[in-house]
Amino acid sequence: MTATPPPPDDGLTDAQRSLRAQLLATEHWSLLASRSTTQSEVLTRIAIFLTLVSAGLVTLGFIGQASGFRGWFGLAALGVLLVLALLGLITMVRVFNTSDEDMMYVVAMNRLRAAYLELDPGLDRYLYASANDDEAGIRTTYHFFYERGGSSVFGSSMMLIAVVESIVLGLLAGGATAAFGGPPVVAIVVGVVVALSSVALAMRWGYSIYRRAIRSLQPIRPTA
Numbered sequence: 001m002t003a004t005p006p007p008p009d010d011g012l013t014d015a016q017r018s019l020r021a022q023l024l025a026t027e028h029w030s031l032l033a034s035r036s037t038t039q040s041e042v043l044t045r046i047a048i049f050l051t052l053v054s055a056g057l058v059t060l061g062f063i064g065q066a067s068g069f070r071g072w073f074g075l076a077a078l079g080v081l082l083v084l085a086l087l088g089l090i091t092m093v094r095v096f097n098t099s100d101e102d103m104m105y106v107v108a109m110n111r112l113r114a115a116y117l118e119l120d121p122g123l124d125r126y127l128y129a130s131a132n133d134d135e136a137g138i139r140t141t142y143h144f145f146y147e148r149g150g151s152s153v154f155g156s157s158m159m160l161i162a163v164v165e166s167i168v169l170g171l172l173a174g175g176a177t178a179a180f181g182g183p184p185v186v187a188i189v190v191g192v193v194v195a196l197s198s199v200a201l202a203m204r205w206g207y208s209i210y211r212r213a214i215r216s217l218q219p220i221r222p223t224a
Contacts, residue, residue: 081172088165136223162202170195
């Protein structure tokens with residue numbers, strides 16, 4: 001059997017350690033509740049945006065059939081796409097902020113695990129989530145087994161919203177080009193360039209938010 005490690009020599013009585021553990025657990029549950037509420041809210045926001053995009057494109061289809069894709073159809077299409085693009089930008093800002101907030105909660109809970117280990121170092125071998133409040137500790141808590149690389153970004157909600165928003169912006173840019181008399185080929189090229197540029201800018205934006213958060217960290221228990 002593995003010997004039980006001695007209690008830490010921190011000058012606290014058993015009653016004080018027990019009270020500290022209760023306070024830490026209360027804070028932990030508060031962080032979990034806040035994280036869950038934030039995730040639920042942003043998933044609802046994403047679902048609303050995707051529903052609006054779907055409804056907007058279906059509406060354009062009906063308008064096109066009614067107008068024969070002539071006359072006021074172009075103006076209606078640009079109006080609908082502009083509204084969807086603005087809503088998409090708002091949604092993307094919220095998704096990026098939520099990702100930043102989620103990492104904030106992870107750092108806070110990692111630090112609480114460090115406090116648990118100070119109370120009872122023997123818990124260390126039972127924890128999969130990290131007790132280190134630095135970048136390496138964040139990555140460990142997000143995925144326990146191995147480094148996932150770029151797949152975590154490619155499959156994220158941020159990338160989903162960035163791609164959908166970029167498609168809407170590409171349709172808006174291409175439609176505006178055609179509305180001002182541009183040839184169809186030019187309108188398609190403009191739409192594709194705008195869409196790809198929007199994805200690249202969104203990825204750069206998200207990465208800058210991540211690096212800013214990492215630079216602001218002041219770990220008290222960095223990874224060894």
